[in-house]
Every structure is written in structure tokens, then in C-alpha cells.
Amino acid sequence: MANLKEVRNRIASVGSTMQITSAMKMVSASKLRRAQNSIIALRPYSALLSEIISKIMGDDTDLSDSDYGKKKKLDKVLLVVLTSNKGLCGGFNANIIKATKKRVEEIYKQDKYIKVDILSFGRKSTEFFRKQKGIEFAGDGDSIWDNLDFEHINKIAEDLMNKFKTGNYSQIEIIYNQFKNSASQIVTDEIFLPIQTPTKQKDKKSSSEGNLIFEPSVDILKESIIPQALKNQLFKCFIDSFASEHGARMTAMHKATDNAQGLLKELKLSYNKARQAAITNEIIEICSGAEALNE
Amino acid sequence: MRVKIISPEKTLYESEGTLLQLPGIDGSFELLVNHAPIISVLKKGVIRLVDKENKELKFEINSGIVECINNNIKILVQ
Numbered sequence A: 001m002a003n004l005k006e007v008r009n010r011i012a013s014v015g016s017t018m019q020i021t022s023a024m025k026m027v028s029a030s031k032l033r034r035a036q037n038s039i040i041a042l043r044p045y046s047a048l049l050s051e052i053i054s055k056i057m058g059d060d061t062d063l064s065d066s067d068y069g070k071k072k073k074l075d076k077v078l079l080v081v082l083t084s085n086k087g088l089c090g091g092f093n094a095n096i097i098k099a100t101k102k103r104v105e106e107i108y109k110q111d112k113y114i115k116v117d118i119l120s121f122g123r124k125s126t127e128f129f130r131k132q133k134g135i136e137f138a139g140d141g142d143s144i145w146d147n148l149d150f151e152h153i154n155k156i157a158e159d160l161m162n163k164f165k166t167g168n169y170s171q172i173e174i175i176y177n178q179f180k181n182s183a184s185q186i187v188t189d190e191i192f193l194p195i196q197t198p199t200k201q202k203d204k205k206s207s208s209e210g211n212l213i214f215e216p217s218v219d220i221l222k223e224s225i226i227p228q229a230l231k232n233q234l235f236k237c238f239i240d241s242f243a244s245e246h247g248a249r250m251t252a253m254h255k256a257t258d259n260a261q262g263l264l265k266e267l268k269l270s271y272n273k274a275r276q277a278a279i280t281n282e283i284i285e286i287c288s289g290a291e292a293l294n295e
Numbered sequence B: 001m002r003v004k005i006i007s008p009e010k011t012l013y014e015s016e017g018t019l020l021q022l023p024g025i026d027g028s029f030e031l032l033v034n035h036a037p038i039i040s041v042l043k044k045g046v047i048r049l050v051d052k053e054n055k056e057l058k059f060e061i062n063s064g065i066v067e068c069i070n071n072n073i074k075i076l077v078q
Helices: A004-057 A092-110 A123-131 A141-148 A150-165 A217-295
Strands: A074-083 A115-121 A134-139 A171-181 A184-193 A212-214 B002-006 B011-024 B027-032 B037-044 B045-051 B056-061 B066-070 B074-076
Touching: A004 A217, A004 B002, A004 B037, A004 B066, A004 B074, A074 A123, A074 A150, A074 A217, A092 A115, A092 A123, A092 A171, A092 A184, A092 A217, A092 B037, A115 A123, A115 A141, A115 B011, A123 B002, A123 B045, A141 A150, A150 A184, A150 A217, A171 A217, A184 A217, A217 B037, A217 B066, B011 B037, B011 B056, B011 B074, B045 B074
Parallel strands: A074 A115, A074 A171, A115 A134, A212 B037, B002 B074
Antiparallel strands: A171 A184, B002 B011, B011 B027, B011 B045, B037 B066, B045 B056, B066 B074
16 A cells, blocks of 8 residues: 555645646747737738739739749758757657658758758757767757747848858758647648749739730849748748747646646555554554453 | 839828829939829829829828839839
8 A cells, every 4th residue: 555645745746837837838928929919911922913913013023034943953951950949849859850860861852962961949959969970060040939929030041042042052941840720730831932823823813904015124123022021931930930840848747737637636545545444453453452451 | 094102111191092193213203194104103202193183192201112004003112
């Protein structure tokens, strides 16, 4: 039979753990709501941007001659990896790290002379890839998660675009958790640069607006709208990852709280059993003592 | 005319307007009611907007794109 004091101690420690996990769950739930709001807020912007892009591009969706669309020979690849700064969020970080490792192997299998660099956002992947041998670590930007806004992403996007333009890298990919709902995240590997030619939609009304004025000119418009689209794409990746992180943590903490509750129930049962056994024992002792005196 | 100003983080303005002054990339320009359909690029500067009650509103932007079709003006800003 379990020791009474031992069980009591375990009950206390499980109880305080449960308090922590349920508090973390609530914190994540409120952060998740904020992140979801910013995803929703971005939606009209993205929609309008792609609408304007399709108007500017018209039938000519070939981007391969622009600065950011040129397909170059694959010799240096940059993987941008988005994870979180803090743990306790289930498989959120592990999945990304696994996917990144797989992607690196894939690239090496294709051609082992391709150079792969990793740029990490999130302490978890930074710690991991810094220690890895054979992977070039390009740097990190963990502090981005403390203050996630468009301005910071702007700088990162410009930096990445510059690196691509000047030929530092021939391909830039982003590996992140796409936000589906609070319980499920999809690990996604997206090619950031060179720009993927947008899938041509069969536009019904484009002909009716054929007499648009493009000021100052279509080429300048294209030149300035492509970076906008790229920044928008990067921002979306970041807020998706942010929302996914909190969704994953909320789910993980919810499960942990449930587990703790189950454990607590079992422990309380065995505590009560042990207490009852002790009382019964005591009664038996008293009774037999009294019996012995009577004789 | 309907004016909608959207940034990646939120919708800054969505209502009627009568005059819109924009920092175009080749110099400032204005949009009034019944302007011809246009798409243009904006640079860093201030958007000046006069609404229905003749009140003047100002928005600072770093860059942007404006689209005006059939008195429907949509501005993407940063």
C-alpha cells in the first residue's frame, strides 16, 4: 500500500503542474485569438493585391525576365526556417526541424555541390542547427517573435530580395507551419524566390476594364508591385507560424491539463484507500487490545 | 466616391470621400469623383482625404498602390 505522505506530496505536485499548464493554455488561447485576428486583417489586403496584380499583368504572366523571377542555376540555396522561441507546444518545432533536415538531404541528393544555408527565426531551430555539422548556419532573428509587425518583416523581406538579386542565393525557400485551425498545422515548404508564376485564372471581367490608365507605366508598376507581393507573402508566413505556435501550444497544454486531471483522480483514490486502510488497521488494533484486556 | 485604405495590419479607412490627394511616384496628384480608371504607385508621403462632411483626414504612408475604377478607390498602403 502506498505511503500516505508520498501520495499527498504527489497530489500537491500534480496539482501545481496542472495549474501551470492550464494557465499556459489560457495565455496561448488569448495570443492565438490575436494572431487569428491579424490573419483575418491581412486577408482583404492580400485579396486586393492579387486582384491588382492580375490586372497589371494581364495576359502576360511570365515573370522570368524580372529581377526576382529569374530562374538561376541551382547552386546556393537558403532555407528560411520559422519555429518558436519557447517550447511546450507539442510537435510544432520538431516537425519543422524534421522537414528542414529532410529538405537538406533532398537537395544534397540532387547535387552534392549545392551549398545550403539556413536562416533561422525561432530559438528552437537556432539552437538545433547551430550545433549541426555540415549545415551552414547563416544567422538568426529570434527576436522577431517578440514584436511581430509588418515593418520588421519589411526589412527581412528586403534583405532576402537583395540577397537573391545580387546572386548570393539562387533559391530561397521558407519552411513554416501553415495555420489551418487551432488544432492542426501543416508543415509547408514554400519557394519564396524566384517568384512562382501565378496560376493563371480565367478572368471573366478583365476585358471590360481594358482601358485602364497605368501611371506612370506598366513596367514601373510591375517593378514596384512584385516586392509588395513578396513582402505580403513573407508576412503571411510569419503570422501563420505565430498563430500555429499558439494553436499547438494551446492544444498541447489542454492535453496536459486533462492528463493531470486524470492522474489527480487516480492519486486521490489511492490516497483515500490508503487512509481507509490505516484507519481500519487502527480500529483492529484498538479492538484486539480491548479484547486482550477483557480476557 | 467610395474610398478604402488598407494596410496589411488593418483597414484604415472605409467610407465616402469627395477629394483625395495622393503622393504619386512622379509627384502629388488628386482624385475627384468620376476620375478615369487608373492604377498608380505611391511613394512615401501623406494621403489627404476630404470626406462627405468636408472634414480633412491625413494618413502617412511609406509606399502604396492605388486603384480607382468606377468611383471605387482602393489604396494599399504600408
